[in-house]
Amino acid sequence: MARTASRRRPAAPAADGEVNPKAPCPCGSGRKYKHCHGSAYAPVVSRPFEGLAGEADWVALRELVPSATATLSTADGRTVTLASVLPGGAPGLVRANGEIVLGVQLATSSDDVSRDLGTALAAALEAPAGNPVDPGPIGAEGSAGPRLQELLDPAAPLEVTVHEDFGFWLEGTGAGPAALAGLERANEAVIPTVRLEGLDAAYWCRPAVDRAHVRWVRPEPEEQLLDALARLGAAEQLTLGEGTKYAGAFRAHGLVVPVWDVPADTPPADWAGPAAELQTRLEAALAVTEPLSTDERRSRAGLLSRQVTLR
Template sequence: MASRKRSAVATPAAGEVNPKAPCPCGSGRRYKHCHGSGYAPPVRRPFEGLTAEADWVALRELVPAATVPLRTTDGTEVTLASVLPGGTPALVRASGEILLGLQLATSSDDVSRDLGTALAAALEAPAGAPVDPGPIGGAGSAGPRLQELLDPSAPFEVTVHDDFDFWLEGAAVDPAARAGLQHANEMVMPTVRLEGLEAAYWCRPSPERAHVRWVRPEPEEPLLDALARLSAAEQLTLGEGTRYAGAFRAHGLVVPVWDVPAEPAGEEWAGPSAGLQSRLEAALAVTDPLTADERRARAGLLSRQVTLR
């Protein structure tokens, strides 16, 4: 379900192509609706180049309440939050602490630039003052990208929270704010980051069912081949009572999902997931063409894959 890719063919300047003719880039669209319209394709992997790209995607799409300490290139400490109150992109507390919200109410075709625009505004805002980053999520977003602002040598250490109480740490809380926080906390899905694994998260959307959702850093095609090899060998599970449910794409990465029993609790799935990681690494190292059974398994995997963003 991915969008069709354009080739790297150079396109002529406006006026050299009939607007109703097919665009020379090979998209299959008319020139006036493609490169002739000033079209700019979305950034497929907005977090590429950042430390722990897969966890950036997970916190953006999967994790309800989490924080990560960040450091800018000039040494300023920033706290990344999965989401901030009201979906605000950034805020500066009275103490001077800067919080950057990852899950925005709206976004443009480059999420990294949206977030970089918000962070740049927060870095200039006085303590306790509202942050006004200007347009976020539209054509007016023209600030820096995160890759230009963040120190790439800083670690990316995720803390998953049971609730959003971190929103109000150190702040005077009035009854209305407390009521709003309580309502938000009631919506939090139980989520656990599986220890020792990159971007692997257990979640329980209801008392009866749970999932392991795992953002994978590998390129899509080799990853699908490896998953197909495991599927054909009946090794694409996390143990008894589990099953591979499918996958989705988000911000250029593939996110496989497994259905698992609601019990045991999340931490207990780190061991089975580590075992699957070892099998997957071995499958990724295989370079032989897929067998007939593996090709059929791959086709089945593709039929259960969708694109979110």
């Protein structure tokens, strides 16, 4: 998905005159007003899904998983289906039966992905059944609606279901030949992906016949996580077993996503056990508070050299 640079926005409106420059910005970014919309410049919200249940899986659905759905609950009790991507990168749709489907992978994004998706969700909640969702300007043009955190029940869990293809797009629609042809073309691009059982936001994928990876969105603060990974790397424990190796990591929406190369011919389910064992080692490393040793600092430098940022 294309990513856009942060853009200027008008200053956040004040309900009763001037906004205190030192007060939190009304946009919900968590920054002081004078450093956010009060400066006429809207910085990128680095963790747009922070505060939502399953933040790591939100990041995975946005950046890693080609075809998946999850059930959301709004603050007022309505049920919404979250989809990794919708036809044409549409932000949302309302089926004839009234079911609302929200797409998390959009063609463009603004400085706050949560506000982009919240704008689309707010429009979908008001749209008549069977009608297109029109959220108005969204993404790169600047989204004007609420953030997801304002609309969703923060306590409702995010239960992800990964699909082999995009068949869920046309469920119950009585699709014609053109829609079926479009679905077939989309299905050809799906990378086989499996969510590892019993783990949060850990996904196996096979981008090529002879190549597979385990990609794991981690919820820990970056510096703390890197120290823990460095300790495991120095101890030669940063592995999922024989034939695997740590390939690197990337940052996405404020979280770090470590990646391991794994044999492509091993069934995806077989990696759940080794990943759980790695989770145990990682938790122990995260609990260590002593400064890094010389070998661990060297390991950390190597990890940083193989880390990139998506957003």
